[in-house]
Amino acid sequence: xxxxxxxxxxxxxxxxxxxxxxxxxxxxxxxxxxxxxxxxxxxxxxxxxxxxxxxxxxxxxxxxxxxxxxxxxxxxxxxxxxxxxxxxxxx
Numbered sequence: 646x647x648x649x650x651x652x653x654x655x656x657x658x659x660x661x662x663x664x665x666x667x668x669x670x671x672x673x674x675x676x677x678x679x680x681x682x683x684x685x686x687x688x689x690x691x692x693x694x695x696x697x698x699x700x701x702x703x704x705x706x707x708x709x710x711x712x713x714x715x716x717x718x719x720x721x722x723x724x725x726x727x728x729x730x731x732x733x734x735x736x
Contacts, residue, residue, distance in 0.1 A: 651673045651674040651677070652673065652674065652677040652678065652681075653671075653672070653673050653677050653695065653698040653699050653702050654670075654671070654672055654673075654676075654677035654678075654680040654681050654698060655668060655670070655671045655680075655697075655698050655701040655702050656668070656669040656670040656671070656680055656684065656689075657669060657701070657710070657718065657721070657722075659722070663709070664709055665709040665710050665712075665715065665718075666709070666710050666718055666722070667707055667708060667709045667710065668701065668704050668705065668706055668707060668708050668710070669706070669707075670706070671701065671702045671704070671706070672702075673702065688732070690724070690725045690728040690729065692721045692724050692725065694717075694721070697714075697717050697718075697721070700714065701714070701718075
């Protein structure tokens, strides 16, 4: 029997003055679905990267991401910035 891997979701946040993005929420299965649903309801861009989500899900709530993940997370933040820019143009 092939076991289906549970969906993993991680919410990141970054505020002016923070040293790096930090973990706002993380979960697997039903909790991951809830995180994704909340993001959609609040028009928060979603970036799909199973490997990065799995890695980030091992961090604790409110923990800053480690320097070795900066490059990967910068790519996500650049994606989010582009999505936000497109949304502004469509208003």
